[in-house]
Amino acid sequence: MKVLDGKALAATIKEELKQEVDTIRLAGGKIPHLAAVLVGEDPASQVYVRNKVKSCEMVGFQSSLIRRPAEITQTELLEIVDELNKNPDIDGFIVQLPLPKHLDENTINLAIDPKKDVDGFTPVNIGMMTLGLPSYLPATPNGIVTMLDRYGIETSGKEVVVLGRSNIVGTPMTILLSRKGNPGNATVTMCHSRTKDLAFHTKRADILIAAIGIPEMVTADMVKEGAVIIDVGINRVEDASRKRGYRLCGDVDYAGLEGKVAAMTPVPGGVGPMTIVSLMMNTLAASKR
Numbered sequence: 001m002k003v004l005d006g007k008a009l010a011a012t013i014k015e016e017l018k019q020e021v022d023t024i025r026l027a028g029g030k031i032p033h034l035a036a037v038l039v040g041e042d043p044a045s046q047v048y049v050r051n052k053v054k055s056c057e058m059v060g061f062q063s064s065l066i067r068r069p070a071e072i073t074q075t076e077l078l079e080i081v082d083e084l085n086k087n088p089d090i091d092g093f094i095v096q097l098p099l100p101k102h103l104d105e106n107t108i109n110l111a112i113d114p115k116k117d118v119d120g121f122t123p124v125n126i127g128m129m130t131l132g133l134p135s136y137l138p139a140t141p142n143g144i145v146t147m148l149d150r151y152g153i154e155t156s157g158k159e160v161v162v163l164g165r166s167n168i169v170g171t172p173m174t175i176l177l178s179r180k181g182n183p184g185n186a187t188v189t190m191c192h193s194r195t196k197d198l199a200f201h202t203k204r205a206d207i208l209i210a211a212i213g214i215p216e217m218v219t220a221d222m223v224k225e226g227a228v229i230i231d232v233g234i235n236r237v238e239d240a241s242r243k244r245g246y247r248l249c250g251d252v253d254y255a256g257l258e259g260k261v262a263a264m265t266p267v268p269g270g271v272g273p274m275t276i277v278s279l280m281m282n283t284l285a286a287s288k289r
């Protein structure tokens, strides 16, 4: 089985980005500047945002981290979004999700200027993507498409099954792979929590993309021999044998599938690093506009 090593691929792409930023710097051009807004103390969000800021530093981008306590009001957060929209030095920004319950994620998302929406979550960018027009593609699906492309995994005419229909992963993933293009041109089935007989669908998949958030739910009996498995899930499972008391795993039973499938992403080190790289690529594109 081939391991689809997102960590190594992301490092290669970051090196390419760094070279491009060096060229821009030498020419006296605008250095890409990404801002991240982090609300509250969610431990996973803190790790994600820290990794994004660290990646910016690695490739020579400027980055700004705006931290606010969980008690921030909707109006205060909207003011921050407005300032970032107006600040000419900021090329793109993200508001890390999930937000605390009292804040309305849709309202915040709608307030982000689509030209700075490097997460690709605003209606304008989702709409442009759906029409096949140039846009900022959502980071995780774009990271997956980049990975399929760089590993030379053919999608045209293939049966792709996507598990999950979230706005940030499942739905845009389905759109991207079913549209004309390369990667694309696949026959895509989207499954979700109301899907009856999940295994019926997963067993048909040449490429199976799992974005559910249930630890190791996809087992060997559910997949076709020789399939390509993209595991988006990042789950914490209690594990007393680990120093930190938990281990990370995906939505797929990696050890169980290893002997059966052709290629698979590990967790961690698969889709996660590709998501960050995709955000960097969007920020570079934003700085060139």
Ligand code: NAD
Residues within 6 Å of the ligand: 140, 163, 164, 165, 166, 167, 168, 169, 170, 191, 192, 193, 194, 195, 198, 211, 212, 213, 214, 232, 233, 234, 235, 271, 272, 273, 275
């Ligand atoms: P979400 O909770 O918004 O959506 C989960 C989806 O799974 C829903 O659409 C739901 O219908 C579906 N689902 C739930 N139970 C199901 C079942 N039994 N069978 C089939 N479908 C079922 O999650 P999300 O934001 O899309 O994230 C999914 C997972 O991916 C999470 O573990 C998250 O942490 C991870 N994630 C990873 C990255 C990354 O960069 N690697 C990025 C985003 C999300």
